[in-house]
Amino acid sequence: MRTAEAISHGAISVVNAMATGKGAALGIQLWTKARVTLTDNPGQIRAHIIGAPSESTSLTCTTVKIILNALAKKYGAVVETESNIPIAVGLKSSSAASNAVAAATLTALGPRTKGIEIVRFGVRSSLKARVTVTGAFDDACACFFGGLVVTDNRTSRILKRYRPSRVGNQILLYVPDSKRYSGDIRKGSFKKITRLVELAHDEALRRNYLLSLTLNGIAYSSVLGYDLSPVNDALGAGALAAGLSGKGPAIAAIVPDRKVEHVISAWKAYPGRIIETALNLKQATARVLN
DSSP, X not given: OOEEEEEEEEEEEEEOTTTTSEEEEEEEEEEEEEEEEEESSTTOEEEEETTOTTSOOHHHHHHHHHHHHHHOTTOXXXXXXXXXXXXXXXXXXXXXXXXXXXXXXXXXXXXXXXXXXXXXXXXXXXXXXXXXXXXXXXXXXHHHHOSEEEEETTTTEEEEEEOOOOTTEEEEEEEOSOOOOGGGOOGGGGGGGHXXXXXXXXXXXXXXXXXXXXXXXXXXXXXXXOOSHXXXXXHHTTOSEEEEOTTSSOEEEEEEGGGHHHHHHHHTTSSSEEEEEOBOOOOOEEEEOO
16 A cells, blocks of 8 residues: 655744634744555554654544545555654644644545645644644644744634745754643633734734744743743843743744854753754655655
């Protein structure tokens, strides 16, 4: 049977859509790979996450099932995923996974599918698997297309896409040891930050994404109960922008090359790890292996 593999990159929040239904996200060079082999066992999906066997494969299986139920009910599948994106910390591991699995499944089936349709399959799967509060259309688009994507998640529309310059800047991620799953978030507390999040979204549409990222991070940290000290320390050490990514607990900072060591030094005082990465401008890719 046909086997295909795909890769989708990760992303960070510029505007989290949980408060208003409108979001923005920025692609980064972390990645998730998926390999899908079609089988002659209809409806049977077997999945494995390399390096994280204790994590749920519900999203992976749901993604494949939705696609096969829509396009090819005569098949089952064996799915293997691998990723260097930390899980459940706000760095879009679910969006990257659903994109990669959807792209690999559709490529194995053979029909050429537009990128936005691959994203939509992934978003549907994420909602059904309950790994997202909003559908994460903004995150999925940034992971799939790269660059900066501003969206209205309520209508699954891309409002603006642009390519921020990656010359002279790096992206640093502070990842605490804890995790926070999207299914545990309660939306009611976000009403108090609606206006600030709307302002951040407006600024993202105006290409002021550095301001958006910081405003958004401060707003969500306040209602989710996170300490702002890592954000303040990053900004004080020279970061152009810093803030909570997704529902956290990861903090993302955009940092000039000459200030990278300063920010790393400031963050070393906190428990957890620091990841150095960069802006991603590449679209997700997929290929048939046999």
